[in-house]
Amino acid sequence: MKRTTIVDVGRLAGVSTKTVSRVLNGGPNVSVDVQRRVRAAAEELDYHPNVFAQALVRRRSHMIGLVYENPSPSYVVELQRGVLERLTGERYRLVVIPVRSVQENAAEVVRLLRSAALDGVVLAPPASDNPVILRQLKEAGIFCARIAPTRMIDSAPSNLVDDVTAAREIAAYVIAMGHCEIAIIRGDATHPSSEARMLGYTQAFHQAGIALKFDQIEPGLFTYESGLAAGRAILNRPNRPTAILAQNDDMAVGAMMAARELGMQIPEQLSVVGFDDSEVSRIIWPRLTTVRQPVFAMAVAATDMVIAQLEGRDPLGEVVHSHELMIRESAAPPPGLRGT
Structure with missing residues (x-):
């Protein structure tokens, strides 16, 4: 089938292609009657503007990228949901850019972003x-905005969570x-x-x-x-320890599976706690x-910061998001103290 063009819309509406362009792009100085005719013609012809052509004219792609490395499925889903939530009703679209190793490929990341326009x-x-x-x-x-940075906070708009305090609180809870x-x-x-x-x-x-016993610290990859x-x-x-602190929920669930392989009961014989409150934790x-x-709220706020910059508004330089200790059933007093 022949692709419908802006020329077809203009012919049906009885106006020039320039007028069609102004109407569809929200331009000024177009009467209500002309707007109605153009939109009716576009709908009748099932016309959809070519976003790439628009990008060339406006010198803007209306695409916003999301760069992440964390392989946790739950974490990534929350990131994407947050960005998409803020983009609802906007003309911007999301481009997801996973990176295998940011540390190893940092120089390539920006080249990729530039090539994607x-x-x-x-x-x-x-x-x-x-x-x-x-x-x-x-x-x-x-333009960029950051989620959960820990360094160089003033280098770009940032959304923070106090990892140190949050980790201290959950460790103190287990110790208590x-x-x-x-x-x-x-x-x-x-x-x-x-x-x-x-x-x-x-x-x-x-x-x-x-x-702190260093022989009781094991490396992981989230x-x-x-x-x-x-x-x-x-x-x-x-x-064997009586409790395990895992730095995210996915690793905590992995530790719980290791305990079950050995026939250990949680939390009767081993307490396990995580970090993030991702879906798997629930x-x-x-x-x-x-x-x-x-994570969802930080992704929404970071996307808003990017849009603010694109629209010429000053974004908030730094937003600190609160954390919360979620007390559930995977942790209890050690066997020797239970019931006292």
Whole structure:
């Protein structure tokens, strides 16, 4: 079938193509009657503007990118939902750009963004903390906003959550139940949030006078598989802990599966807590005690910051989002203290 063009719309409406363009793009100086005729003609012909042609004329693509690395499906879904929520009713469209390793491919990321002709970009961790990406975006004139950065906060509009305080609070909660033998599953070392959460755990241990045992710390990658492997390593040692602090929910669920492989009951024999309050934390049983990090709200706010810049408005430079300790069934006092 022949593609309907703006010429066809103008012929049916009895106006010039320039007038059709002004109507469909919300231009000024067009009467109500002409607007009605043009829109009726476009609907009758099922005409849809060519977004690429519009981009060439306006020198704007009306596409906003979302760059992320975190492989957690729940985290990624919340990011995308947040961006799409803010874009509802806008002419901007979302382009999802997953990166296998931001640390290894930082220089390529901005080249990819430039080649995609994006108007702006939302940066999720760890891209939101990468100095190479931030510098090159500024040099390229691409507007950006950041989700959960931990460094260089004033370099671009940012949405923050206090990882240190949140991690300290959940560790203190576990300690207050009487746990002294506590293992830790760290996240990806290239993500600054892993370092911040580790600092929070360390502060809670220090305040409680509990020694941090480095042989009870296992590396992870923020994935279920890495949590399963770390959980197996921790629980197959002779000095099993009574609790595990995992730096995100996916790894916590992996640790819970490792415990079940050994026939251990949660929380009767082992307490496990996570971080994020992702969907998996609410559907696993027992449900996971964790920290609620408002990923959806941060993605909405970051997208709004990008749009504000594109429209010539000053975005908020920094928004601090609150976290919340979500007490569920995966953590309880250690066996020796239960019932006291």
